[in-house]
Amino acid sequence: MEILQTFLNARVAVKVGDITKEQVNAIVNAANGTLMGGGGVDGAIHRAGGPEILKQCKEIRKKEFPEGLPTGEAVITTAGRMPAKHVIHTVGPVYGRGGGDKAELLASCYRNCLRLAVEHGLKTIAFPAVSTGIYGYPLSEAAKVSSETIEEFLGSNASIDEVRLVFFSANDADAFLKNQAFTN
DSSP, X not given: OOEEEEETTTTEEEEESOGGGOOSSEEEEEEOTTXXXXXXXXXHHHHXXXXXXXXXXXXXXXXXXXXXXXXXXXXXXXXXXXXXXXXXXXXXXXXXXXXXXXXXXXXXXXXXXXXXXXXXXXOEEEEOOTTSSTTOOOHHHHHXXXXXXXXXXXXXXXXXXXXEEEESSHHXXXXXXXXXXXXX
């Protein structure tokens, strides 16, 4: 689908679509801590990418995160059969569970995904609305946190050319656009 709106001199684009079909260097998976696949975006990415993603996730669990990927952290794998080359998996916070650090944990998801993209020389990345599905993070609050974090990161790092924010539904995209905090 076409881009609904751009920000930061077109370095950020907002659209509705299927993240598994995005032609970018990396797509972000709103994963669970097991990295073994799940529902929503996570399940769709594992189905579209094929078994190579799960194979690499199992290796990451074995070697780096035997207890599971902590909330706010991110790891990178192949994208398997998808047009993107990589999947960056991140675990967002579950809204309404735990302490009051939800916004910082969500910001860490975006920051760590962008950091991994830079470390791997990736120029384009597509994010879903991390934590806003089954994890229950209100889209209005997530819009503010994600837009502020992305703008701050891009302001100090010129190596990423484009960040796409890909929403599953037009309603979600509209909610994001009404609540985002980009300065231009």
